Each structure stands twice: as structure tokens, then as C-alpha cells.
Amino acid sequence: MAYDVNELFPYPKNWVNDETHTIATAVHQWADKKIINNRLEYQKAYSELFLERRRSHNLDIGFQRIIFPEEYGGSGFNTLEKTPQLVTILGELSRADAGLGFMSALEYALSAVAAMEPNVNKEVCDLIAPMLCGQELKTVSILMPGQGIKDRIDPLFMGRPISARITPAQEGYSLSGSGIRPIGNGAIADIFGVVCADPDGRPGIAYVAADSKGISRGEEIKQTGLDACLNADISFSNVHVPSGHVIMNDDAVRELYTWLNLFLGAVSVGACLNFFEILRNWADNRVIKGKGLLKNNPLCASVLAAVAEEIGLAKILVYNISNFIGRTEVWGGHENPVIFMAAQMFGKRIQQCSLNAINRGMELMASAGYAKEWHAEKHWRDVKTIQSVLCGVGAEVPVQLDIARFFYESDLD
């Protein structure tokens, strides 16, 4: 039975305008045509077709430049009220391939901190906009705080160890740090966004072109999922960073977390929506107990329902975060701590719900759940990879401590 998976899962549509629906429909159709309807072919020549499709989406259609102001050649989606739109686009893209979504999410998140009104950072935009608004594919990698090593004392961002350091140098800073693990794309990035600390331990974000002198990459890392988003540890050896390319404040780091939670939430939900389509197709066609469709057996139906519920919840939460961010007249901007807290708290939950949905749905698919042929397992590996890279170390603990700080004024550093 034909149905529209996006319309099936309710969300506050009043937050999304007609323009968005138009764009979303276009991406949806593109995804069906270019990837979803030809999955086996796509799977067989994955790395090649991934690049080709990425180019098609980002350059031919032009989504790579979408977030930048028009004066930089972007599409001007750099106001906070465009947030639901960005989320919708990422979701549609990730329905086809969470790897494509992940790459765009990293690009949008890092760009948003610099390009979103009212706090457009001209110098950073001057650095990254020409690359991202040009006619070449560019890849963004982000290095977040989160992991320290025994016997080393690090500056902390809300408890999270920061491994990269900047020290003042002539006309800017010198960036150093060894073997730091990005959340993705390290092996192929053109731009690094590096959360770093100055000698006083204050955190900030350095924007660094990947071809800067003093940057070296470790071996390519084999990963659970996001196969095309090749990662590698990065070392910075006295890399020169102009002072204008460093955004030195806590709020910016919090904002980066916020965008990551939102955008990667959209990616995981997008992957889940395609998983839902796969599962629904399975449930529509599989006979069990020698009679009756799987979807008509009450026990299987209750598992199917659990899958839909988790996805529905994750989707609602994505749009609620985007509402917190986008409704500046209600919530102000990122300086309001509630936005960071809500993005972290619900962002974590979105990943949990997404993974739960796939985990449970796989139960019903038996070996089709883990056979590559059915693609369910790809979504499962991709979403898990996103979930685990988002948390730094210590699973949900860093986020829980953020929540406790907010709600109970816990003193935890």
C-alpha cells in the first residue's frame, strides 16, 4: 500500500513552512531515485557511488552552500528560524544514506556557529564559505572535547577534557595536540573544527584548513558504520591559526554541541524512517506460523508498534529542539542555557530511541535483519556509530551531569 513515511509520523507541522515541504519533497524524490530504489547496485559500488551521489546532492543541487549568507554565494539559510528546514533536509537525505547525512550534519553544525545570525563571524566565514560555497565537494571534520589520558591534566569543558591547545603566537595562535580523535571524517576532511583551550584553560573553536602546515593524520580507522565517512586521528604541531579563525568562548562550544545534537538527531531519525519502510515491507509480506501476515499477529504487531513509537518520539524531539533554537522571540539565542541543556538531553534520547527502534525491529526480521542484502543492518550500524561518537566518553554520563547542573545546580567540576 502506497504511503508517505513522512506524513505517517506526526510532528508539529505548524513549525515547518511550505518552502520546506517543497525542498523536502525534492530531496525525498532524489533519494528514492538515486539510492533507495537501487540499493543493491549502490551497495556494490559503494565508495564510488557515495561520492557521486554526494556530489549530486551537494553541488549539482547545491545543498553544500545552503547555510551561508547570500553574499557568500550561499542560499541564506543562516537565520535561526530556518532550523526546522535544515532538519527536514538532513532527515530526507539520511533516509537514503546516513553517511551522506552525517557529512552534511557536520558541515552544517560547524558552519552554523560561524554563519548564523545574529552572530555572523565574518572572519571565519571568509575562511570557510569560499570552500563550502564553491564548486568542489568539501568535507568538514570536528574535534570535540571528551577524552583524556591517564596522568595528564587537561583543561575541561564542563568536565570534558580538551586535548587541543592554543597558545598566542605572532598574529594569532599556535595550535597543538597529538593523536586527537575527531567525531568523523578525519581522514578526508578539508576543514577542521577543533575545540581547543587557551593557556588559561578557556575553551574555544579553531577553524583550520586541512592543508595548513603542521597537520598530520594517523591511519584510517575501520569503523562499525558510516563506512564512507573515513576517520583518522589528527595531530597538530604548532599549526598557525589567525586569531580571527578562533571563536573564543564557552557559548560557542555549547552552541556547537547544540547543533550537533540537533543535526545528528535528524540524521538518525532519517535513517530510522527508511528502516521503517524496510520493516513495513517485511511485515506486509512475511507469513508466520504457516498462516497470516506477520503484521497481523498481535505479538509481532506490538513489536512493530514499539518501533513506530520510538521513531515517532525521536522525530517529535528533533522538531522540539529545533523549535527551541528557532523561536528566538521565546527563547532568545544560544546564550540561554536551556537550549544547550535541552539539545543535549533530548539529543541523547533521540539517538537512544533511534537505536531502540532498529534493534527491536531487527528482532522480527531474523537473519534478514543482519544480512547486508536487506540494508536494515546498515542503518543499525550507522546509527550506533553516531550514538557512540556523540558522547565523548562515559556513555551518557557527561550529558547527565550537564542536566544535573541545569536542574539541580549540581557542582560537579
Next chain:
Amino acid sequence: MAYDVNELFPYPKNWVNDETHTIATAVHQWADKKIINNRLEYQKAYSELFLERRRSHNLDIGFQRIIFPEEYGGSGFNTLEKTPQLVTILGELSRADAGLGFMSALEYALSAVAAMEPNVNKEVCDLIAPMLCGQELKTVSILMPGQGIKDRIDPLFMGRPISARITPAQEGYSLSGSGIRPIGNGAIADIFGVVCADPDGRPGIAYVAADSKGISRGEEIKQTGLDACLNADISFSNVHVPSGHVIMNDDAVRELYTWLNLFLGAVSVGACLNFFEILRNWADNRVIKGKGLLKNNPLCASVLAAVAEEIGLAKILVYNISNFIGRTEVWGGHENPVIFMAAQMFGKRIQQCSLNAINRGMELMASAGYAKEWHAEKHWRDVKTIQSVLCGVGAEVPVQLDIARFFYESDLD
């Protein structure tokens, strides 16, 4: 440290107008003054003070009549866009006592089906509005479908057995059914809302004054919680019901479920917000490990965070359901099946989150968690009672089957 528990938990404020804030603040202050700040006294003379406070809220301030059109002497909150307001009021009231909230929720839910524009049912309003808009406390009890008995074949509402039957009789119907368990208030109700089936098995709702001939009540039931909402099984022996007092359609029953999920969700979240206040106070003052406040210990903080997260999630979901209902320009009215589905799906989750929150928070309070003196245990018992009465039988299964019908077109009857 002074804080406003409502402001602490974010929700889409843009859905709630200034009028609501004013009303909410008034109820909040009333709750603090009349109940929360004098809990021990309230507990000691519970049944007496419960009645007195109920009178104060419902009659002196006038919330009993709020939902009815002004021509009936009501306050005219009978448009769907007032939904977030009703939710806000119920939450504030339940923060003081979930029993008070539960009673109002039942009244509002049953009334809403008859009084909400655009489908105002004049005949039913003529019956119940004079009672509920008058100067006496009136109690509403609702009998939902859900439980059948071995070897009896019942008409079904989406799988749920309906125990009450109506048959055409002179100028109306004759209502019968023996020993049916209401979801609450059976022992003290003035008005019954009875989901019943006609001889063709079609479901509807009969509105019946409790003093109608042929109604008898069983023994008062001792319950886990909601101590003041005294319940009893109800038997109807050929009770005459004018035809205008019966709303005969599936949608009406679905609508009743929707309102119950929304309003009882608001009640549980309200109770949780007060539980949060109790817990935060505990965490602010308790020293553990011979040093340091409980809230500053990372493990305890992570549990505190889990409590806040569950409450935050439940609250977001309440407002999202109310948005689905209230935004008729987006979703239409209750005839859109997505509204019933979303209310059921998220309504169930709200109860789970609420109970999780209290369950986990009690972990940190040791014996203070279950000592009556601290009141935490009352919220726990009240919320659990709401959760279990909402589901009919079979725990979440009936709702999961509803979800599967919606998302997978499962054929389950």
C-alpha cells in the same frame, strides 16, 4: 535557591498565551498556599481537607465550569485551541494533589466530547452543564471498555470488550451491564460517562445522571493511590437514557480516549513536578559519604538527571499532544485518526516517563522515599494508579495494537 519549577522544564511556550500564564500562576500560588506548604496538616485530615480544597478550586475560583460555553454559565474554554490552557491548569492543580487533578481531568474529558466546538452536543450539554456549572461540587466517573470475562462474547471497540449495552427503548435507550469498573470515582460520581454498545455492536457514549433509576454501586474499592477518588463497580439495570444523551459513534469514543490521555498526562506530569521539588530539596540538603551534598556526587547527579529527563520528556509530550488537538488548521479535528493514535502513543509514554521519574528519584531518598511524611510516595502511588487504570487490561498491548493498525495497517480484530 528559589526557582520556578515550571520555567525550569522547557516546553513550547509559543503554544501557551499570556492568559494561561496568568491563570497558571494563580493556581500555582493557590496550590502552594493551600496544600503544598501545609502538607502534614493536609495529610492528617485528608478526606476533609481534600473536599474543602476541591470546593475552593472548583467552585470558589470556578474551575469546575471552565470548559462549558458561556451560555451555559461556563467560562467558554470550549474551543480546541484552549487545550494547552486546560493542560496547564490541570498540571498546576495536580502538583498539589493528583487526586484533585484526576477528578478535574475526568470531568474535563467527558465534558469536552460534548462541549468542544465545532461539535457541541446541545442535548448532552443541557444535561451536564447545569450540574457542572452550578454551585455544588459534582463528580464525574467514566466507564471505558477494556475488560471481558471468560466465556462471554462482547462487542469490541478496537479489540476492547465493551461491557455496557444499550437497546432501543421508548424515546431513547435502555442501558444495562453488571459490575462494571469505572476508571475512578465510581463510588461518589454524580454523572457517569459510559462507553456502551448497541445491539449492532456499534460503540457510543451514554451520559447518565447517577441518580437515575436502575443504577447500583458495589462496595467501595481500596486502591493503591488516588485515595480520595473513591471507586466502586457500577451496575446498570435497564436504566432509561434519552436518545439525546447518547453519542453514538466511534469517533466520540476515540475522542474520549484522546482527552483522557492528554488530561491524565497533564495530571501525572503535575504530580511529577512536585516530586521534583521534593527531590531537589532532598538533594540540596543531604550529605553523603560523610562529605559533600548528594547533588554534587556524580552518580547521584546522574540519577537526578534521569529524573529531570523523564519529567522533561513527559512534559514536552503533553504539550505536543495538545498541539495536535489544538491546531485544527493543521490537523483538523478528532476525525483525523492521527490524533487518536498520537494521544494514545504519547499518552502511554507520558505515564511511563512519569512513573520512571518517581521510581528512580525514590532510589536516592532511601526510606524518605517511602515514608508518608515526605509525600514522595503519594505521588508514586497516584501516578501508578493513573497508569494502570488507563490501560484497560493487558498493559500497553491495546495501545500498541492501535499503533500497529495506524502505522502498518495491521488487521487485528
Next chain:
Amino acid sequence: MKSIDDFSRPLNNVSPMERPFRKVLRRVVDDEIMPHRRKYDEDWENHEYIEPVIHKLCVGLGIQKALFPQEYGGWSLGQSDYMMALAYCIAEEVGRGDSALSLSSICSLWPVCTFLIPPLVNMDLARELAPMFTGEALCIGCQAMTEPQGGSDIENMDLIKGKTITTTARQDGDHWVINGHKLWPTNSGGIATIFGVPCTTRPGSEDPNDFAYIMVPADTEGVTQSPPYAKAGMAADKNGDIWFENARVPLSYRIHGPGKDALAFKGLIYMGQLGSVGFAVGALMNVYEILYEFASTRTFGNRLLKENDAIAGILGDIAGSIDICRVLAYEVVRLGDDRNKPWGNPIYSEETIAKSRNIKEFICDKAVDVCGKAMDILGTHGSDRAWDVEKHWRDLKMVQLWLGGKQLCQMEKARYYFNCTTL
């Protein structure tokens, strides 16, 4: 037709005494507890219905003398390789009827476990106290542990090492003089006959030699008990405050002496876990019985609940969880009953305590969960006290929270398995 007797037990490790003893207990529960237990909630202050059953169990069946040496009128159960199995069996069978009754009866012996289980035996003290416990009068023991300021500190011996204990024992001639304030112990609230009191001979000390455990009869001058507190459940267990104001007891009432007192006290943690898992599993088995009845007589979609695949799935999960809890509970039994085997460890060993805490935590979490889910299956009858599931739900939540609660379990597990040093 399946019954509660189909849940798993490691039959190769079961005492020959267990079968007949279970039978007797089962009858007492069915005949004397089940018919009255719905009245217990309102009986929490007076124990009008409760007290006679406790008397029956403790005196009538002899539970209260079980640990005392045979030469002083007891059963020498502490010597037995099946001691823990038998204690568990009582906890479970009585817990099926009422966890609090089970708790109250068994906890009565809790303090005397400190000196009646080898290798930590004090025969002199056993002889001295035997007349109280082996006679025809009900003797209620109470292990008065928690202090107002401390929360679960006192159970957290490995980290806190007793330094926050404020109840003091001062030697004065041939007496100990006890001062302090305890609250919440089982069998306080006015009914205790004798207290076991963990206290310190040097306040603020972290030296285990300064930890003392002293038996204090409730009628000692200077000992006061408050009336019982009102609680969410567990009416058969009274809890209150106890004040010791210059309460004097003979020096011989200290159970062992420096060092060994602390060990014996740690052993009580194990005994507490053992009882807890018994109460919980017993109650769960009753939940299974109730669910069986309900699911076999009520319908959804005009099928019996148990014949709807989705509801049956939940029922199956519940029964499966109960079986898993039973298996694990017997692992707690094994940990204790192997104490004298070459591969075993004393009940106060780090391993026995960490592992039994882990299982207790698991079973209690599962039990609260199962009871809550069972209430939901009963729907509008789930919160009805007439079906008794909600009673178990309230009671087991309390079992979950006591003995330092969940977070302390987590810490102890982490310390044990990850060699944490600062937690």
C-alpha cells in the same frame, strides 16, 4: 497445569529438610496469612492481625531459636551447610504471603547472626541470650543500624569505615554505656525485645578496631522507642526511632571485640541480601499465581488474555523473569552455604558481599518492574487492593530501597570488579 513449584531450583543442592518444611510454611501462609493480609495495611500501628502470625512463625514454628546452639535449646542452624537455603526458603514462602511478615520474622534473628554463624561464634553470649530466644515468649530482635545523618553510610563500610557513626559505646567499669540515636530499623517502632547496635568506641575513627557491635535489651534503662512511622507499605514491619541515653549493658554484650565486630557486621550485609531476595522472589511467585488466575478468566478481543499473543508475550516475559530471579536467588544461597567449602568464602568476604549485592539489586529492580507490569495487565483492577498485586508492588519497592539502595550496590560492584580506589 503449572504452578509455582515449576520455577527452577538447583535440586542437587537442596536440603532434605526443605521439602517438609516448605510444606508446613505453605500451609501457614495459605491458611493464616492469605485470608487476612488485606487487613494488614490498616493494622500498621496496632498489629492486631499481624502479631499473632509473627508469634506463630517465630515461636510456633521455632524460627526464633533456630540459630541458637542445640545445648541451649536451639537448632544450631548456623553450623548447617543448608542454613542459607533454609533461611531463604522461609523468606520466600512467607514472603509469598506478605514480605513484611517474612521480614519481621526473619530479621528478628538478624542481630544474633553476628555471633552464631561460624567462624564468628560467641558461645558465652549465646548461652546468656538463649533464654530470651528459645522460650515460649516472642522475642523480637532488631538490628539498629541507620543513623539520622548518615543515610547509607553505615552500610558503606569499605569506603566510610564507620567514621560517620555517632552512636558511642563507652566502657565504664564492667559495663558499656551506649549513647546515640538510630532510626528506621525493622522491628523497632515499639516492638523490639533486643537490639543489635553498631556503634563506635572512638567517634570519627576509621580504624575497624574501634567499631563495636553490642546487644542491648530493649528494656534497658535509657532506651526509648518511638511509635512506628507511616509508610507506603510493609505494614507488618514497624519502624521507628530509638534513642540510647546512657544505656548500660554488661561488657559481655559486645559480640566479639575489636576487629571481629566489624567483620561480623559486614556478614550481616550478606544476610540482609539473602533475606531480601527471598522476600522478593516469594512475592513474585504470588504475583505469578494472581496473574495466572486473572489472565485465565479475563478477555481482550474476546480471547482470554493469555491467548492473545501480545499479552501472552508479556506474561511469558514475566514468568521468565521470575524464573531467572529464582535461579539467581539460589546463587545467593550458594554463596553463603559454600562458606565452609574449600572453594567457598566467609559471608563477610568482599566477593560474597559484592556478588550478593549485585543479585539483590537485580532481583529487586526486576521485582518492582514485574509488579508494576502486572498491575498494568490487571488494568482497572491493578490498583485494586483486592487483587494484592499492588501490595507486592509497594512492598518490593521498599525492599529495593533498603540496605543502602541501588547506588551503593553499583559502587560496590565497580569497586569489586574494577578495583576502583577513590569511590
Next chain:
Amino acid sequence: MKSIDDFSRPLNNVSPMERPFRKVLRRVVDDEIMPHRRKYDEDWENHEYIEPVIHKLCVGLGIQKALFPQEYGGWSLGQSDYMMALAYCIAEEVGRGDSALSLSSICSLWPVCTFLIPPLVNMDLARELAPMFTGEALCIGCQAMTEPQGGSDIENMDLIKGKTITTTARQDGDHWVINGHKLWPTNSGGIATIFGVPCTTRPGSEDPNDFAYIMVPADTEGVTQSPPYAKAGMAADKNGDIWFENARVPLSYRIHGPGKDALAFKGLIYMGQLGSVGFAVGALMNVYEILYEFASTRTFGNRLLKENDAIAGILGDIAGSIDICRVLAYEVVRLGDDRNKPWGNPIYSEETIAKSRNIKEFICDKAVDVCGKAMDILGTHGSDRAWDVEKHWRDLKMVQLWLGGKQLCQMEKARYYFNCTTL
């Protein structure tokens, strides 16, 4: 310093052979599996690294001959009261290194369990097949169960009674002629030496007498295997399609005959659960080792992860869960090894199957959960294959899903404990 050897085992029930045997296995895993296992994912088609290790385990250590009678060159393990304990020990120790390797080695014996475990023994068939299994050549057994249309129907014998089986056995003179299509079994995908084939002598029948289990050597004419499928994990286990087209085997290759074949096949369900819990617990113990290393060297808030109370809480929960799984896994062992005891049941009994299914389901759920949580603790290293946790996560998900998956477990539990009749 704690290690994986500190997790619980019921030492009163452990075979004297187990300790030395574990030592050998541990060394093989540490020396020959651990250093290479990261290459296995890419080795799924060729088994360049994998095959030699399987050879080492099955031939070198002798696993493949273990069940055969001593007089035919085996160890007669099926007679032993410690058979299940030993099988479990292999599954666990090898599973610590690689679940799929463990699976592949052990499953090789799965089909022959149908006629080498008393009381269902077929000595003639044993003698006939012994040369394949007891020689120096690798002999890979494959129990070819699942059919394209059926999903888990075939494991659901109690309800479906084999009526959906489409693989047929027709008697033709002194041969069985087999026709049908099977897919997904462990050790197919081209590597099987011999198949155990559940089939029917009368398609559509619900009569257990029409169920047949027939051994079919892979080189029989008419038997074809597909290349292996690509999967999310478990590279050391090849799975593919098998087609039987008029494949002829001697009549004596039917394991027992009408009625007993069905019983023997049900016994395989138990054996499958036993292996599954072994693979899962073994992998979990390795996860513990990895977590221990990571949490002792990485910091958050400038403290070691394991010294942050909140992270330690999760670590403690994980270790506690693993211990619980270990205890429960040994209960599965006990269920099987008590099969000849007066209180025991045959491995094909309703009780043994329902209870072992329950525990398998629990352990697998917990295992997937624990691995996922462990990945999150490792954060950006969690999805890094160099840390191996994600490998266990992928592998154990597959263990969770096989043998009919979770829903069948739920149904069987419900049927067992609630006497459901229509599920």
C-alpha cells in the same frame, strides 16, 4: 587485581577436567585468535585466517570427535555428566576471542548430537560416520534447518508440528531421496562436509512420526551449496543456501526413525541455547577486559573513568550483569547435565527447552545492551574496530536473533508457564 576468572561459577558442579581444558583453550585464544581477529571481517568469503584456527580447534584439540564413542576413536562425551559443562566451557572460552569461530567449531557437532547423546543413541550410525569425524581431516557438520518460507516455524515445533516443512524424504529401495531448499545454517556457504537435514516423509503432516532427520554428506550427488552471504558480523561463520535435488543417502542415515527423530530434533534446540549462552558470555567477558583497560587509562574530568562515580556506576552495572549472565548460563548447563539425575529431565523435555530458551533470551538481550553501552563508554573509540567491542556488539546481535528469535522465546515461556493452548 580482578580478572575474568572472578566471575561466578558454581564450583561444586564443575568437572575436574574443566580447569586444564580451559587453560589450553585460553592459550589458543590468546595466541592464535586475539592477534588476528580484526582481519576476520574481511576474511568472510575466503577464510584464509579463519580456517586454520577452526582446524586447530576441531582437529587439533579434538572437538570434532568428542561426542563419538571411544571404541570408534572419540571421547564418548555424550555419556558424561559434565558434557554440557564442557561444551559450555569451549563455547565461552573460544567465544571470548570470536563468537563466530566458537559457533563454527561447536556447531560442527550439532547434527550428530541427535544420535550421540543418551538416551537417543544410534550406535550403527555412529560407527558409520565416525571415520569422518575422528580422523585428521577437518569435518564440518551443518544442521540445515531453516527453509525459505518458514522463518522460525521449524523451531516452533510445539505449535507448527513440522507441517510447514517442504524438504521431503522419499524412500526409494534402500535409499532416502531428499529434495528441498534450506538456507542460512551455520557452516554452510560451501564449507560443510555433512548435513543434518530435518525434513518430512509426508508434506503437510502434523504427525511427529512423519518428521525425519537424515544425515546427508555434502558430496552426495544432487547437493549444492551457494557461496556465503554478506552479513553484519560473524565472519567466521559461513551461511548460504543448500539445495537437495534427488540427493540419495542410505536408509541408515536417518538418525532414529518415526517419533524419535522429532524428539532428537527438539533436543537440538536445547543444545543451540547452550552454545548461544556460551558464545555470549565469552564475548561479554572479553568486553569486561577491554572496558577494564579503557576505564583505567582514559579520563573524564581529569579522573580515570573508573574513578568517576557516575561512570563507575555504569561499569559496575556492566560487570554485575556479566556475572548474572554467567550464573544463568551455568543454570543452562545444569539443566542439561542433570539429564540423567533422578530430578533431571531429558534435553528435549518441555521444561528444559522452555527454561533454557528463557535464559538464552535474557543473556542475549543483556549482551547486546552491555556491548552497546560499552561502545558508548568508549565514545569516539566505541565504533573503532581496533577496540573490538563493536565486533562483539555486531556478533551478539546475531546470536540474539537466531534460533527463532525473541518472540518465539516469549511464546514458549507463555505456553510453558500459563498453559496457553492457541498461541
